[in-house]
Amino acid sequence: MSEHYLLNYVDCTEYKLPLDLQNIFGRKRETFLEIGFGSGEFILQKAIENPNADYLGVELSMISAKKLLKSISRNHVGNVRALLVDASFALRNILPKDSMSGVYMNFPCPWPKKRHSERRLNTVSFIEKIAKVLKKGGFFQLYSDSEEFVHEMFGEVGKTNCFDDPVLEVNPTVGVGTRYEKKWLDMSKEIFRMKCVRIKCEINGEEDVVRVSNLWIDDIDEKSLQKVDGKSFSKNEIFVKFMGLYRNMDRNTFLIETLTVDRDFSQRFYVNLSRRGNRWLIKLDSQARPFRTKAVKFALRVLSEKIAKKDPGGDQNH
Structure with missing residues (x-):
């Protein structure tokens, strides 16, 4: 990647963990996280609309990261940072506890086949990791075209005791503006949105990062x-x-x-x-x-x- 694009890329292996968000952004503002930003349309638009807030995107695909970083550079957006890392690991080890005002997940792969069940993100364990990085009063919002995935997420959220009662909407009037959403709507598929707010809840999880000596x-x-x-x-x-x-x-x-x-x-x-x-x-x-x-x-x-x-x-x- 071009050095110019790398200005908005965070190589987490170079930083003391968990990250110091004020150091990463050069200021202290409300911070929002998108898990799996794909081509980056959503997080980029959010950052443009809310210049006084900061946005972190976590993604595993190098191709997706390059697309977002190029868009950031082309649009001269300074309040987005991209992390190329596994989301579960990032939530557990990289992102500070009680640091996010909101967490977004837009059209994650539902992994419907049984043999892929371990890859699904609608589990109590993963939801608790999200709760760990959210501030009290911070929200978790999910968009999906998979009714089964959303309903399973709805049920798992309730098991954590970390959130208020989730609100589920079908075909919400406010969308996310991504190409995936447009694709589903063009196919006349229903879109589901689930949103919940973190309440007071202690999340204790053992971290994986330790000191490694020669x-x-x-x-x-x-x-x-x-x-x-x-x-x-x-x-x-x-x-x-x-x-x-x-x-x-x-x-x-x-x-x-x-x-x-x-x-x-x-x-x-x-x-x-x-x-x-x-x-x-x-x-x-x-x-x-x-x-x-x-x-x-x-x-x-x-x-x-x-x-x-x-x-x-x-x-x-x-």
Whole structure:
């Protein structure tokens, strides 16, 4: 992406978490969140109509993020920031508690097939994450063309005890102005809107982000290192798999392709193993930009334990 477009992009791996919104926007204003901004029509229009408020958009698609960032630049809009990250992870770890005045979800995929049920966002767990970032009195608003999805969301909201009674409308007079909405209306499909307001409610959730430090070992066992390739390890809700092993010609540096999963959040990156004098350093590769999560920390620890030459006289890790 062009450096000019990146002015409105937030690389969350470069910031202390949770984000300091005043630092991100350069001012302190009411902040609203859109989960899954797609092509960005809705969040851009909201920002233009409300210049004294700030808007954050969370999206997984790089293509969608580029479209929004280009539109922001073309329209000279300064009160929108885009985050390219999983929404569930963002709600749990990146966005501050009690920070949002409103959260929007416009036409999320309902994932109707049973085999995709784990991808659905109309769950108590996900709704509680939304409640966590909302201020008391802040609203959650959902638009969808799927009646089943909205009714399920309606029921799950009631189970959280975090919101007042949701209001459900069919074909609301005020739409969201996105191309998806126009598409559904052109097909004479019904549109459903659900809106609710957060009431006083304590949301306690364990965060995944931790401090991850480099590790040192005195020497490596190359046979053990070879055996690690392709192996997986798990602990509680953490999963690690070493996907590939690459080395330089002098065998003083290795790269280990690594997959980690923290609950529902996965990352792929490289771990760098290099000789430094008489010892070996294990660290995240300089090109790696994963969030420093419990699974990432676990991956470094497991690797150090599995490949260290056994020394009966003491602990290899310092």
